[in-house]
Amino acid sequence: MIETRLQFEAVIGLEVHVELATQSKMFCGCRNAFGAKPNTLTCPVCLGMPGTLPVINRRAVEYLCKTGLALDCAIAQFSKFDRKNYFYPDMPKNYQISQYDMPLTTGGVVPLASGKPVRLNRIHLEEDTGKNIHAGGHMAASEYTLIDYNRAGVPLMEIVSEPEIASPEEAEEYLVALKAVLSYIGVSDVKMHEGSLRCDANVSVRPRGATELGTKAEVKNMNSFRSVVRALRFEIERQTELLALGERVIQETRNWDDTRGITYSTRSKEQAHDYRYFPDPDLVPMTIDAQVIEAWRTELPELPLAKRDRLVREYGLSEYEAGILSEDRATADFFEQAARASSEAKQVANWMLGDIRRFLEKHEKTLATAAIKPEQLAELIALVKSGHISGKAAKEVCELLVTEGGDPRAIVQARGLAQVSDSAAVSQIVDEAIAGNQESVTAYKAGKAKALEFIVGQIMKASRGKANVDMVRALLKERLG
Amino acid sequence: MKIAKTAHELSDAIRRKELSSREAVEAALDSAQALDPSLRAYITLLPERARDRAKQLDDRIARGDSADSLGALAGIPVAVKDIFCLEGELTTCGSRILGNFRPPYSATVVNKLEAAGAIIIGKTNMDEFAMGSSCENSAFFPTRNPYDVTRVPGGSSGGSASTVGAGSVPIALGTDTGGSIREPASFCNIVGVKPTYGRVSRYGMIAFASSLDQAGPMTRDIRDAATTLQVMAGHDEMDSTSVDTPVPNYAAALRTDLAGVRIGIVTEFEDSIGRSDAAMAGLYKRAYADLERLGATLVEVHLPHAQYGLATYYLIAPAECSSNLARYDGARYGCRVNESGDVFTMFEHTREAGFGDEVKRRIILGTYALSAGYYDAYYVRAQKVRTLIKRDFDNAFAQCDAIACPAVSCPPFELGAKTQDPVAMYLMDYFTIPMSLAGIPALSVPAGYVNELPVGLQFAAPAFEEARMLGIAHAYEQATHHADQVAPKVLAGAAR
Numbered sequence: 008m009i010e011t012r013l014q015f016e017a018v019i020g021l022e023v024h025v026e027l028a029t030q031s032k033m034f035c036g037c038r039n040a041f042g043a044k045p046n047t048l049t050c051p052v053c054l055g056m057p058g059t060l061p062v063i064n065r066r067a068v069e070y071l072c073k074t075g076l077a078l079d080c081a082i083a084q085f086s087k088f089d090r091k092n093y094f095y096p097d098m099p100k101n102y103q104i105s106q107y108d109m110p111l112t113t114g115g116v117v118p119l120a121s122g123k124p125v126r127l128n129r130i131h132l133e134e135d136t137g138k139n140i141h142a143g144g145h146m147a148a149s150e151y152t153l154i155d156y157n158r159a160g161v162p163l164m165e166i167v168s169e170p171e172i173a174s175p176e177e178a179e180e181y182l183v184a185l186k187a188v189l190s191y192i193g194v195s196d197v198k199m200h201e202g203s204l205r206c207d208a209n210v211s212v213r214p215r216g217a218t219e220l221g222t223k224a225e226v227k228n229m230n231s232f233r234s235v236v237r238a239l240r241f242e243i244e245r246q247t248e249l250l251a252l253g254e255r256v257i258q259e260t261r262n263w264d265d266t267r268g269i270t271y272s273t274r275s276k277e278q279a280h281d282y283r284y285f286p287d288p289d290l291v292p293m294t295i296d297a298q299v300i301e302a303w304r305t306e307l308p309e310l311p312l313a314k315r316d317r318l319v320r321e322y323g324l325s326e327y328e329a330g331i332l333s334e335d336r337a338t339a340d341f342f343e344q345a346a347r348a349s350s351e352a353k354q355v356a357n358w359m360l361g362d363i364r365r366f367l368e369k370h371e372k373t374l375a376t377a378a379i380k381p382e383q384l385a386e387l388i389a390l391v392k393s394g395h396i397s398g399k400a401a402k403e404v405c406e407l408l409v410t411e412g413g414d415p416r417a418i419v420q421a422r423g424l425a426q427v428s429d430s431a432a433v434s435q436i437v438d439e440a441i442a443g444n445q446e447s448v449t450a451y452k453a454g455k456a457k458a459l460e461f462i463v464g465q466i467m468k469a470s471r472g473k474a475n476v477d478m479v480r481a482l483l484k485e486r487l488g
Numbered sequence: 489m490k491i492a493k494t495a496h497e498l499s500d501a502i503r504r505k506e507l508s509s510r511e512a513v514e515a516a517l518d519s520a521q522a523l524d525p526s527l528r529a530y531i532t533l534l535p536e537r538a539r540d541r542a543k544q545l546d547d548r549i550a551r552g553d554s555a556d557s558l559g560a561l562a563g564i565p566v567a568v569k570d571i572f573c574l575e576g577e578l579t580t581c582g583s584r585i586l587g588n589f590r591p592p593y594s595a596t597v598v599n600k601l602e603a604a605g606a607i608i609i610g611k612t613n614m615d616e617f618a619m620g621s622s623c624e625n626s627a628f629f630p631t632r633n634p635y636d637v638t639r640v641p642g643g644s645s646g647g648s649a650s651t652v653g654a655g656s657v658p659i660a661l662g663t664d665t666g667g668s669i670r671e672p673a674s675f676c677n678i679v680g681v682k683p684t685y686g687r688v689s690r691y692g693m694i695a696f697a698s699s700l701d702q703a704g705p706m707t708r709d710i711r712d713a714a715t716t717l718q719v720m721a722g723h724d725e726m727d728s729t730s731v732d733t734p735v736p737n738y739a740a741a742l743r744t745d746l747a748g749v750r751i752g753i754v755t756e757f758e759d760s761i762g763r764s765d766a767a768m769a770g771l772y773k774r775a776y777a778d779l780e781r782l783g784a785t786l787v788e789v790h791l792p793h794a795q796y797g798l799a800t801y802y803l804i805a806p807a808e809c810s811s812n813l814a815r816y817d818g819a820r821y822g823c824r825v826n827e828s829g830d831v832f833t834m835f836e837h838t839r840e841a842g843f844g845d846e847v848k849r850r851i852i853l854g855t856y857a858l859s860a861g862y863y864d865a866y867y868v869r870a871q872k873v874r875t876l877i878k879r880d881f882d883n884a885f886a887q888c889d890a891i892a893c894p895a896v897s898c899p900p901f902e903l904g905a906k907t908q909d910p911v912a913m914y915l916m917d918y919f920t921i922p923m924s925l926a927g928i929p930a931l932s933v934p935a936g937y938v939n940e941l942p943v944g945l946q947f948a949a950p951a952f953e954e955a956r957m958l959g960i961a962h963a964y965e966q967a968t969h970h971a972d973q974v975a976p977k978v979l980a981g982a983a984r
Contacts, residue, residue, distance in 0.1 A: 101814035
């Protein structure tokens, strides 16, 4: 069986929906925000009331085109909006304004960290739907359904990849790379748990080396990168098994059930849907000036992969370190500011990838929401380097910086964490320790090297960790040597 | 003989303080109410709202504000087709599905009219969702023709045409998708103007076919039409299809002769009306002769694709309406039929009960025309023919300044005469649909009578040449005064 399975390969294409972080909605002036009280961010236009008309949000077009430019897409000089007609209660007009045959961008590529390029088919602009909230969680079982239209009309771009992704892990890599680019150009919050980044996958399996695609299933309802990987693993396994048994894969939409760890057929009539696309007569076609496109291009920031390579080059980081630090712009900016302020780039990277990361996780914060500032990290590193505080004390200060921020020197002062590096003071402590631990002194002199560490430990304990441990060790050796 | 005052006559009287706005509004309300049993032109009358506003206006005039500073239509009573949203007031679009709908906003043109001082006295009856040519498709009741109450006022803006024709108000707003201003204007002996597509904002005007719908004035004479269009026209940032070009001074373009003007006579249209109705053909021949007498040169022009207008229109308009009307599902506003079952059952029952037959017919037609496998053969093909029709007009206007042609193929017909034959009803728009498809301005102006029933003459001009079109129609109107020659019979009836 295992051998049979090796004869198959998966082909994955991803459709990523990204809510654009514009001030207002796609076709009206309502505020575009997450988490407001239901139905407070609505107006006659996004509620699709009679006689109302949509007006294109230029900023949304700009954001999409900038995404396209960052991903090497061709920007259409002429583009239009179409209506996608179907009845669903979360859609106020019972049609969605989307783009059918003339998307704003075509082609393009998402370069993965591994170096593999995944080509894009298109990126188009549309409006998001509202949100159905079923009493009891499931539509079928619920007594009633409430609809929140705050999300209805939020600008949504759909990034469609070519079917070129070979594994669940590669799909994750693709999403990480895409998210990095989007966060860099600042067009979206890219928060999967808030739904500002959503992902559907077209998955098919075929005999290894075949050129034709197998029958695909569309997998939906994956709410995290982890669930994307799990869902794809399950679905590939499922399809491979079917094919290995000589059975057929049915073209259908399947939902991922995160709790049960399976995909299941939605048995929806979606395949039979005829969306009756036609150009939206309420909107005029868009023509985008080449000069405007060039202006947008110049506004693009340095992109993640370029930044990664530069961090390696300029700061001597490993590709791994640089890769993680450049995943989002805030982290990369933090790193560069701290590295410039301290000129200890490697130390900055170590702190950021080690303790700061740990403290952020512990306190459920991100660099954006944490109190620590790059200059504070630089200062902290300087305090350690100058021997002003011990490495252990530094961790304590670091956690405080993450949660509360502040001047590291002041924290050290206030908490009495300064390392005793004054040679007279240290020699006094050392002399006292020698006098008080004669047994260990004798043992050390007799050749038991470990005994020295015991005395060091006693000294650190007595000084409550504040004695400069390097100085202590050196002095002890000198006295006992 | 003059059956009622025009807006400019009322306006002059208000300026001279011979008439208060309140008096003008009371007279309009009195007339509308007195004629209502015979005409049924209104779905909603708004007497309190109108009186309040008239009083506010009179107070301002009393405080010393000049009537001019209060706007071009200060104190003038107007009626508004029930397709235009009016904040807080019932706006039904002639449909049961919006039978209880009160929008929290007003249409842009309504706001503009009110900002110019006009006083809205009521919302007029119409064919449901503007689909019809007789006003018999209203979900509530048919409206009748003031010249013969056994006959229809035309449609879909039948209520507006009827109340202006009867002299209750000097101005009403209508909308025209394939002839819904011009045909009822012809039937009710008034002026009806369909502006260039994009000249007037569609915001707040309930959509039937978005690429064709335009709002326009229905008035007793061309001067009032010019004044009203002046108020209505212009770019609206709420409507991306409204065009941002300057609005010329229409009143300044009104002329009294046609020296040097080339008027195109459409060969295909003359052949058609000549074959179908000698009396009608004769009336239009006399109208063209009048134009010549005024100094115009008649030029023969051709619209070879106009014969496909009706077929083209009945693919494009239903296609758009099938999508535009999808929002009426009972979930958010309007009528809801929710007896049992899931939300989709609610949608079905609501739409089944809420829409009338003609609306359902067009939704089905349009859904079919947009369906996979048929889209190219129907919708795309229709759009191509639309382009050819537009090109026909471009070619015609290379030879003439404006086109004169029939507005309708017959005088107003009797109620029920065409209700069993949808295609016969569709044919009523034969002469008006090509201009709608081309997006160009066109109007109907009274041109005489056949069997004492009014008939209108249509003028059409190149896009955004409303000034030219109104000027030519004004010269014709001032030379002929057809509207004043026969009084609406309903007035004689009311007097008795």
